């Protein structure tokens with residue numbers, strides 16, 4: 001096991017770190033580079049386990065992928081010439097790999113079987129399989145396609161006009177990617193625009209995608225042209241140090257090159273609403289916008305997080321819940337039932353683990369209610385094999401007055417392999 005015991009007495013955080021590459025963008029860079037014919041280059045790639053699993057899947061489809069540090073070169077014969085894999089495609093812990101690849105493989109020419117780890121085996125796939133079947137995709141799987149393993153016979157598909165029942169970029173992306181191999185124009189309608197990395201990156205690869213007011217559409221039959229992708233730093237990883245800088249006394253943390261896509265930066269709105277001292281500088285407008293974020297220790301106010309904000313910060317809710325334990329007043333997080341079907345049930349996990357640390361927190365049907373500020377104490381925590389729950393526990397340890405033990409910290413490498421190195425870099429013990 002990779003149990004870790006953390007004890008930081010009177011620590012403060014000072015300095016700058018560059019957070020690893022964005023997980024969503026890294027996955028897509030491999031997938032799109034593999035769909036294109038020729039050589040795609042990627043810089044700033046996330047060497048997290050989820051993205052490495054995506055690479056392994058595409059190698060089994062006959063795509064050559066060379067990894068040199070965070071630079072990746074993808075050389076592909078193009079989706080039409082992929083090899084039929086002789087082995088099962090293993091997607092590990094990655095919902096993004098599993099769901100997006102369903103869309104890609106459904107419109108390919110090959111037969112394939114996908115499966116993942118114990119967490120993936122519990123995550124709902126019908127949300128992707130159902131619209132793909134409306135496109136006439138041939139997908140079989142456990143519980144009529146709700147769970148992995150899933151078998152996909154690639155074929156030419158039919159376009160659909162689909163109204164999304166849940167805000168999910170994974171579902172939207174799977175449909176759009178399948179739409180590239182469908183007859184007609186595929187349309188996806190969303191009430192709230194979920195992260196739009198797929199739409200942005202498809203354009204980088206030369207595909208025409210229309211986006212307006214929550215409607216994304218593309219014509220079938222378009223091919224991708226190999227290109228260069230610069231991956232921004234992951235705001236979902238930066239979130240842990242944004243919160244750490246705010247809650248650890250006498251701290252100043254600088255994070256550069258953080259992705260600031262407006263479909264992802266809901267945490268910035270919340271930090272401002274909670275009175276966090278945050279400076280945004282060096283804003284750059286590439287295919288994905290980036291900025292430098294500087295945070296200092298703050299006197300925090302409670303807030304309410306719900307509605308259209310939720311898809312813009314869904315992965316940041318565990319760490320924002322920790323922030324709320326240090327805010328004056330009652331913070332309400334609602335409309336976030338999607339948390340129940342993430343890597344683990346994140347409502348139960350966050351409430352149980354923060355309670356062990358001494359927080360005043362209650363679960364609701366669609367979120368949680370947290371009253372602060374409360375001092376946090378040492379405790380024995382579980383990560384549930386969920387990287388974001390493990391990191392929440394480690395950041396809590398920075399302000400806890402005793403030892404915090406986390407049962408399994410290996411999972412943190414799923415999205416942030418050098419997380420503990422960055423904690424060490426920033427921690428200057430005063431004792």
Ligand code: S3P
Nearest residue numbers: 024096167168169170171314315
């Ligand atoms: C992701 C979309 C989100 C997010 C996940 C990554 C993506 O999931 O939680 O970590 O890369 O498209 P949903 O689409 O299920 O909301």
